[in-house]
Amino acid sequence: MSILNQKFNTAHDTAPFSQIKNEDYIPAFDIAIEKTKAEIYAIINNSDKPTFENTIAAMAYSGMELDRISNIFFNLHSAETNDELDKIAQEVAPKLSKLANDITLNPQLFERVKAVYDQKDQLSLNGEQHTLLQKSYRDFVRNGALLAEEKKEILRQIDAELSVLKLKFGENVLAETNAYQLHITDDQDLVGLPEGAIEAARGLAEIQDKTGWIFTLDYPSYIPFITYADNRTLRREIAIAAGRKAFQDNEYNNTENILKIVRLRFQRAQLLGYDTHAHFVLEERMAKQPANVEAFLNDLLHKAKPAAEQELQELRTFANNMHGIAQLEKWDTAYYSEKLKQEKFNLDDELLKPYFQLEKVMDGVFTIAHKLYNLHFHEIQHIDKYHEEVRTFEVTDHNQHLVAIFYADFFPRKGKRNGAWMTSFKPQYFKDGQHERPHISIVCNFTRPTATKPSLLTFNEVTTLFHEFGHALHGMLADTTYPTLSGTSVFWDFVELPSQIMENWCYEKEALELFAKHYQTGETIPMELIDKIKASASFMEGMATLRQLGFGLLDMGWHAQDPTPVDNLKAFESSCFASTQLLPDVTENAMSPSFSHIFNGGYSSGYYSYKWAEVLDADAFAYFQEKGVFNETVADKFKENILSKGGTEHPMTLYKRFRGKEPSVDALLKRAGLIK
Known part of the structure; x- marks a missing residue:
């Protein structure tokens, strides 16, 4: 038996990564799948009449070994x-997809769930139990429990195919990201680039035993190049x-994968009685209906587009005056936006970076979490x-x-x-x-x-x-009974509120002074730089908003x-x-083939959530600002x-x-500088 199928004999039951071998996974998955089936059969074959505890709660705790292995893998x-x-x-x-279908399409199991659901008004359930019962019943219905047998079989085939297509999509994007390198050997091609970006590129070249400098499509390499390199040809x-990426004539092209994914999602939704995949998804979201999402996106578009067009015109004039650029292109906006920001606010990211040493920013975010949540x-x-670069922490409360x-x-x-x-x-x-505490991870590319x-x-x-x-924090501070309702197991248009509200502290003087210290001198970030950060917070926000709205509309499309x-x-x-495009199209580019959020992640019909959550976070943070950004009462609430x-x-x-009230979109529009 694999170590993955045994209780981990480790501190805090943490994953024993160094003891896990690749060949352990398939046998471990197979054993855990069989154990999960046995747990489900025990529920089905229980001779007692169905109750909340022996059916709904028992299901919520089933398959936990399998979930653990899946999380690790x-x-x-x-x-x-x-x-x-x-x-x-x-x-x-496909094995996991088959198991999920075996559970949700099992008529005897659904019969027990429905028996409990039908008597919900007679049961003395607390709020969490009531939610779990509702969710359990809906999960069955939304995954085909009411379908005829032949339609259940079609659903199984669709789910199995989708599980593989989504994985293939993600693997193709990663392969394309890794395949490209911009290898520079002439130092004149580096003019404009920050010293740190040049040094990192030299390091990449040295690793490969090459002379010169290598830039890649990884964000810490790509973003500085597109933002600072004076060489317009290489930026292009x-x-x-x-x-x-994944839109080239090679084995990693995602075009066919996308067409198959969207058609299968539509077919699945129709099979379950929904008009479209978006109707199916949004039934379990705050937005409820595609029409509401489209109205929300178009309302923001109506308010943001005039500001975006004005910003673009200002940028065009600036680029023309500076370098005689008559037509701004996709590879120009980050470059000239940065130059314009420097001119307007005398603020340059390179001026700020010495104050944001990663370790000190980490200490700062920990201090803020301490001040807010003890x-x-x-x-x-x-x-x-x-991996040796991963850092690990115990998180404790005020009682240790x-x-x-x-x-x-x-x-x-x-x-x-x-x-x-x-x-x-x-x-x-x-x-x-026993109160089991969570093991949470963040993964970045800094x-x-x-x-x-x-x-x-x-x-x-x-801010990332x-x-x-x-x-x-949403995961760490979870305090629920059932694992299926814990932490970030929330509606996907609500899940971004805890993350996006945290970004607000990056703009607050009281917070910045905790961690923004010069890495060489230890000097706290000067007040004038804090003022400039705040003043520039809504710089080019109209164009940024249109970009996000475009992605949301593409998702809904x-x-x-x-x-x-x-x-x-x-x-x-x-x-x-069409309604959000500001710059000329680039024929050989497409967004969808590398749009991992909606084709490989969990955001299909949900990309609007980022803007939706911005409304929530702007409104919520306005409450903190009213009472004080470290106000204990608001933080406790x-x-x-x-x-x-x-x-x-x-x-x-x-x-x-x-x-104390529903959120207002005005807080977001004011913060973004789109209304006064």
């Missing part, structure tokens, strides 16, 4: 993958390379890591009780996908008198330390760290209508972007009503209990 498949793990993922995904080259973070070395185990993984590697995310290796839950400098973050990387740490007639991905995408509650109640109920 799929987290590593994102953060530390290799060809072998890719093959295992392709083999395991790397921008086009980024935009054609948490203590102690770095530990006695638990296993999946364990709150969580926290993993932090910060730098790009070949086996790590781009971007930043929070995840968990073990959820929080309460069972048999600028590496170099031979002469520590890791110095751009301000954007600082705060964002992912906000998700981590794929999922809120019948995608069957779509045969030209590029033409379809262009039609979706946020912790008790939002962070600890997971998915135990409807999000709007939780939000109104915290805020």
Whole structure:
């Protein structure tokens, strides 16, 4: 039996990464799948009449060994993958899909769930139990429990195919990201680039025994190049390379995968009685209907577009005056925006970076979590890591009780996908008198330390760290009975509130003074720089808003209508972007083939959630600002009503209990400078 199928004999029951071998996974999955089936059969074959405890609660605690193995495997498949793990993922995904279908399509099990559900009004359930019962019943119905047998079989086939297609999509994006390098040998091509970016590029070249400098599509390499390099031809080259990921004539092209995914999702929704995949998804979201999402996005578009067009015109004039650029292109906006920001605010990211040493920013976010929620973070070395660069922490409360185990993984590697995310290796839950605490991880791709400098973050990387740490707090502070309702197990258009609200502290003087210290002198960030950060917070916000709205509308375009007639991905995408596009199209680029959020992540029909959550976070943070950004009463209310509650109640109920009212979009529009 694999170590993965045994109780971990480790501190705090943490994952024994160093003892797990690739060949352990498939046998471990197979054993855990059989154990899960046995747990389900025990529920079905229980001779007692169905009750909440012997059916609904028993299901919530079933399959926990399998969930644990899945968490470990799929987290590593994102953060530390290799060809072998890719093959295992392709083999395991259909097995997990089949098991999920075996459970939700089992008529005897559904009969027991329905028997409890039908008597819900006679049961003395608390709020969390009531939510779990409702969710359990809906999960069965939404996954085909009411279908005829032949339709259940079609559903199984669709789910199995989708599980593999989504994995393949993600693997293709990672392969394309890893395949491209911009190799520079002439130092004249580096003019404009910050010293840190040049040093990192030299380090990449040295690793490969090459002369010169290597830039890649990993964000810490790509973003400085596209933002600072004076060589417009090379900016164009790397921008086009980024935009054609998985949209080239090679084995990694995702076009067919996308068309198959959207058609299968539509077919699945229709099979279950929904108009489209978006109708199916949004039934379990705050937004409820595609029409509400489209109205929300178009309302913001109406308000943001005039500001975006004005910003673009200002940028065009600036670029023309500076370098005689008559037509701004995709590879120009970051470059000239940065130059214009420097001119308007005398603020340069390179001026800020010395104040944002990664370790000090980490200490700062820990201090803020302590001031708000009484948490203590102690770095530990006695638990296993999946990579030597991962940092590990015990998180305790004011009584020194364990709150969580926290993993932090910060730098790009070949086996790590781009971007930043929070995840968990073990959820929080309460069972048999034992309160199990969660194991939470954040994974980022930040600028590496170099031979002469520590890791110095751009301000954007600082806000990213705060964002992912906000998700981590949602996981760490979970306080629910059932694992399926714990932490971030909430409606997906609510899940970004805890992360996005954390970003606000990056702009507050009281918070910045805790951690923004010059890495060489120890000097606290000067007040004038703080003022400039705040003044520039809404700089180019109209254009940024349009970009996000475009992604949301593209998502709804794929999922809120019948995608069957779509045969030209590029033409379809262009039609979706028509109302938000400000710059000329690049023929060889497309967004969808690398749009991992909606084709490989959990955001299909949900990309609007980022903007939706911005409304919530702007409104919520306005409450902190009214009372004080470290006000204990407001922080306690946020912790008790939002962070600890997971998915135990409807999000709007939780939000109104915290805020005393529904959120207003005005707070977001004011913060973004889109209304006065």
